[in-house]
Amino acid sequence: MRTVKIELANKIASTLQETPENCAMLMEYPPNPELGDLALPCFKFAKKLRKNPQQIAHDIAQLLKSATCLESVTVENGYVNMKIRHSVIWNKVFEISSTHIANLFTRQRFLGKRVAIDYSSPNIAKPFGVGHLRSTIIGEALLRMLKEDGFEGIGINHLGDWGTQFGKVIAAYQKWGSEDKVKENPIRELFQLYVRFHQEAEQNPHLEEEARYCFKKLEDGDEETIRLWQWFIKESLTGFEKTYRLLGVHFDHYLGESFYNDKMEAVVEELQDKHLLVESDGAFVVDLSEWNMPPCIIRKSDGTTIYATRDLAAALYRHDKLHADYLLYVVGSEQTLHFQQVFKVLDLMGRDWSSNCVHVAFGLMKFNGEKLSTRRGHVVYLEDVLEKAIQEARSIIESKNPNLSNPDEVARQVGVGAVIFNDLKTYRIHDVDFRYEDVLNFDGETGPYVQYTHARACSVLRKALTTISQEEMNSSVSVPDVALQSFTLTPSEWSLLKQIAQANEFFERAVDQYDPSVIARFALLVSHAFNRFYHDDPILTAPHSIRQRRLDLVRLTKHVLAHTLHLLAIEAPEAM
């Protein structure tokens, strides 16, 4: 669709005294398909050309009459409305997708560039709640999308394995913990200790002091403290990895905060050499008042470091050692100020690539309208959510498709897909109120709906194999040129094809906005167009030539949906 726009734009650009790119960008899809397939509003040009829009539209329409890719051109209320020849889009789409379906989506705009994405990054010894789902899922989808657009992508799990919070867990364990209990159920038991610490600290403020002391011992290399710390990490990681496997998430590096312990001194020194550090109440900070931000604390008054220092060291590592040109951080929007500060400090340190650092923020996860507070033990375990979704999928399969050969595998794919899609389908900045009734509903704009559509397409293709001879199956793949003139699709076929032809535009918008929900919406639009086509037009019982064409369309849709789901880290079962 993009190439058609450009082709048309080239014809009219000089008359409109605009660049072809601008003309192409101004072309839009009419709200009502009766009006046409593409439209150009001419109001913008009125001032510059000193003509009324209606007149300009007529002039443009005249120019476009000669365009071979158009079926008709009409003028209405200052709009030029164009109908495109079905065969033109058909042949383009099938030609572009013939080598690989991905070519319909990407032009590989970022070949030779490398991006590092920081995502998921849970805290050790804390449960993996639904709140972590957002970062994990958005990050994974983003990584897949950017790789597809030509980037070499590095996925980094910046584990929270350091910091004062760790002192709390260690202090709590030494006070109330038992080795046996932890061994029995590591993540939940360690979490209990963390919650109890916060409860008791409300009565006993000096506990906070003890926690800071424990963390100090950790930083100073105390043997027993380190032993406990490593043990906690080991146990927690095992738990996390189980969830990542279920979600189909993979990281190139697990680089926890502790990884940067020996890399922070260099940062402090550099800041000092560049006269960026000032002392304030015993702490060392970078003053950012000139940019209307509070100071960025680099070293606390007790001498220990803080997360800003670690994030600086991590950024330098990712750029200098991993050679990433772009650094993305998929982290909640509550940390917006923090990242603004860190990026500004990088800038002040003379790192011009700080402008390629992006905080991909997302909204808060709530549960039934209430804020989730890890400290108070108010947590919804992601494991539990996935388990419930899988069970729901399993019971639906039981009632709708009891003869399915691999019901457990499909239940897992569909249940997990429902949870992922539910999270990805809305704009990432919005807060999400997590409700089981929404997640466990598999009707309407959901992951299972897209998966179902894909399975349906697969089913038709399977059936075609058994009912149609091999020779006929292999005969026509696209429309023969001789048929070009008379080649007209039904309204349902045409709107499906047009929707698929917009893959590139949706994909690039999703990448440019770092927003997987754009892809999710595209999947829904294609699914809906396909289901309508499936309902309106018979496929297997149609006459030969038409049947071939419809099977081509089914095959195309199947691949488009499977690929779209893949970009969202959702599996596409062939039957469900």
Added chain:
RNA sequence: GCGUCCGUAGCUUAGUGGAUAGAGCGCUGGCCUCCGGAGCCAGAGGUCGGGGGUUCGAAUCCCUCCGGACGCGCCA
């Protein structure tokens, strides 16, 4: 108090300068002697938070007020 973000149907939302503001859930009513009914079609439901401004044109841009979320030096 200051800063950032958000406010669209009962609920969840799309549309961020163009035609009559699109969907889904829920509700009501249709559609399988026919390729999968996790589907398709139709109906009811909207002061696009309020007001002002810019523009040929505003849900979209600017100002202001209201409501909400988050943040504002030693947590991450």
